[in-house]
Amino acid sequence: MNSIKDLGSKIVYNVKNARMIEIYSNCENVEENIKNKSLLLKNKVIYVCKICKCDDTRVLVVHHLDKNHKNNNIDNLVFLCHNCHHLVHHHKVKIK
Ligand SMILES: [Zn+2]
Numbered sequence: 001m002n003s004i005k006d007l008g009s010k011i012v013y014n015v016k017n018a019r020m021i022e023i024y025s026n027c028e029n030v031e032e033n034i035k036n037k038s039l040l041l042k043n044k045v046i047y048v049c050k051i052c053k054c055d056d057t058r059v060l061v062v063h064h065l066d067k068n069h070k071n072n073n074i075d076n077l078v079f080l081c082h083n084c085h086h087l088v089h090h091h092k093v094k095i096k
């Protein structure tokens with residue numbers, strides 16, 4: 001049986017932005033992301049991707065380190081660009 005992960009990355013590669021938001025909503029939903037973004041900025045967290053240091057604010061999202069999106073503790077939240085976010089979720093890339 002194909003895992004959801006395989007299905008997810010296929011959609012990401014074949015269809016653009018609209019579907020991507022759907023996939024990431026498994027972990028981070030848009031509304032919640034905006035809330036957490038302001039929380040991080042309020043706490044003086046630098047607005048760059050934790051992995052590649054990209055600072056293009058158009059592609060930065062808030063990621064939950066423990067993958068539990070109910071845990072909105074500041075220590076559990078990091079900024080990632082869409083690229084690195086995808087790698088963390090689908091290719092088991094570790095955040096240092
Ligand atoms: Zn990145």
Ligand SMILES: [Zn+2]
Nearest residue numbers: 027028063064
């Ligand atoms: Zn995430």
